Amino acid sequence: MKPPKSYAILTQNNSNTKNLVESLLKQENVSNIEELQKLKGLLFSRSEINRFMDEEERHDIKILTRDTNQPLKTMSSGEQKKALLNYLLQQEPDFLILVNPFDNLDVATQAKLKDQLNDIASSRILVQLVSRVDDILPSSTDFFKLDGDTLQRYESPKDFWQANQPKRVLFEGTIPPPLSPIKVTEKTLVQLKKVSVSFDGRQVLNQIDWKIESGEFWQLIGPNGSGKSTILSMITGDSHKGYGQDLTIFGQKKGSGESVWDLKQKIGYYTPAITNKFRGYHTLEHMVISGLHDSIGLYVQPTDAEKQLAKQWLALLKLDHKKEDYFKDLSVGEKRLVMMARAMVKHSPLLILDEPTAGLDDASASLFVALVNKIAQESDSAIVFVSHRKEPQLEPERIFELQPDPNGSLGIELKP
Numbered sequence: 191m192k193p194p195k196s197y198a199i200l201t202q203n204n205s206n207t208k209n210l211v212e213s214l215l216k217q218e219n220v221s222n223i224e225e226l227q228k229l230k231g232l233l234f235s236r237s238e239i240n241r242f243m244d245e246e247e248r249h250d251i252k253i254l255t256r257d258t259n260q261p262l263k264t265m266s267s268g269e270q271k272k273a274l275l276n277y278l279l280q281q282e283p284d285f286l287i288l289v290n291p292f293d294n295l296d297v298a299t300q301a302k303l304k305d306q307l308n309d310i311a312s313s314r315i316l317v318q319l320v321s322r323v324d325d326i327l328p329s330s331t332d333f334f335k336l337d338g339d340t341l342q343r344y345e346s347p348k349d350f351w352q353a354n355q356p357k358r359v360l361f362e363g364t365i366p367p368p369l370s371p372i373k374v375t376e377k378t379l380v381q382l383k384k385v386s387v388s389f390d391g392r393q394v395l396n397q398i399d400w401k402i403e404s405g406e407f408w409q410l411i412g413p414n415g416s417g418k419s420t421i422l423s424m425i426t427g428d429s430h431k432g433y434g435q436d437l438t439i440f441g442q443k444k445g446s447g448e449s450v451w452d453l454k455q456k457i458g459y460y461t462p463a464i465t466n467k468f469r470g471y472h473t474l475e476h477m478v479i480s481g482l483h484d485s486i487g488l489y490v491q492p493t494d495a496e497k498q499l500a501k502q503w504l505a506l507l508k509l510d511h512k513k514e515d516y517f518k519d520l521s522v523g524e525k526r527l528v529m530m531a532r533a534m535v536k537h538s539p540l541l542i543l544d545e546p547t548a549g550l551d552d553a554s555a556s557l558f559v560a561l562v563n564k565i566a567q568e569s570d571s572a573i574v575f576v577s578h579r580k581e582p583q584l585e586p587e588r589i590f591e592l593q594p595d596p597n598g599s600l601g602i603e604l605k606p
């Protein structure tokens with residue numbers, strides 16, 4: 191018997207992924223993929239995990255975590271995805287829609303999930319929506335590209351692969367300088383000395399020593415659950431686990447009465463999930479300028495200098511023609527690029543980028559990485575780039591790896 195069809199849909203920055211997914215779930219007719227009409231589909235995506243997380247936090251409804259005490263929010267990405275896939279399969283859907291299934295997963299977990307999905311593909315229809323061509327499953331039988339709302343079908347796999355080889359984006363232009371540089375006197379921005387963290391008696395970090403100095407470009411790597419987010423949240427002040435530890439940030443020992451506002455002022459933080467907080471009517475220009483004020487939206491009239499700066503950043507991202515558009519009307523990929531400018535506009539002394547390329551298409555990821563390299567070269571900001579994916583163009587000077595161990599992860603510096 192022939193295995194079921196497996197559809198691969200390449201999404202790009204302008205793709206209306208949400209509309210397509212909604213139509214498929216509502217069992218509506220979607221042109222070029224009519225065979226799925228009236229079949230029952232379920233969704234495997236980051237947004238579904240977020241929805242279940244919300245249910246848990248707001249209404250105390252535990253669905254994916256029925257069999258454990260641990261809240262979904264505190265699980266590693268691999269643990270969350272596993273829980274969601276099991277839950278979906280129990281409901282025996284006719285087809286599964288997979289949106290960027292490998293994002294946020296470490297290499298070993300990606301390989302495991304890939305095997306599992308290839309197995310599922312032998313008995314169930316899969317519809318993959320992926321923004322990176324490398325993520326397309328070998329089981330794919332039918333190939334598409336989503337351009338806005340238009341689903342374009344390729345005649346053959348060969349046509350698809352010929353048309354969609356990832357291109358390297360070369361970065362042109364220079365990074366706009368900050369309006370008012372933020373002064374830091376310390377050379378050492380962050381220092382962890384023998385930092386150990388445990389949750390519910392389980393040790394996650396074991397005696398971590400790490401020093402981040404002004405202007406350094408670090409990549410932080412480590413498998414799912416090794417403690418990367420735990421370290422970052424101690425640095426940004428979002429976790430109380432830093433107290434009582436030997437952790438010094440911008441010259442101030444954690445727990446010595448440092449101001450969280452002062453800390454936030456000096457740290458630029460970007461993770462794709464932040465994008466969801468900005469749902470109001472903010473123009474792109476105001477979005478970029480709001481990065482100077484650390485606010486969601488702008489409550490004061492921007493100055494001419496601020497407008498000029500926003501214009502330069504938007505030009506760099508080739509989005510200047512949309513500066514008066516509303517942020518909420520952009521595609522996901524375009525939103526990410528604007529959020530990236532927002533995080534960088536101030537030239538914070540420390541810039542933390544937490545899996546920033548997740549969900550971007552190949553061209554935008556390449557642009558993003560080129561921009562980060564450029565910032566590293568041209569500015570005084572220290573950068574910590576967290577990523578599972580090997581971004582071929584990324585040029586970190588130093589790599590810090592968390593290596594899991596039964597007594598908590600060890601922190602080791604690797605050669606780039």
Ligand SMILES: Nc1ncnc2c1ncn2[C@@H]1O[C@H](COP(=O)(O)OP(=O)(O)OP(=O)(O)O)[C@@H](O)[C@H]1O
Pocket residue numbers: 260264265266267268294389390394412413414415416417418419420421
């Ligand atoms: N508040 C918490 N309560 C219980 N366990 C937690 C809590 N926060 C984190 N953990 C656990 O600590 C471990 C490290 O989690 P962390 O999120 O720091 O890993 P990570 O390296 O960032 O993972 P990923 O790459 O998947 O994001 C995981 O096993 C997670 O389940």
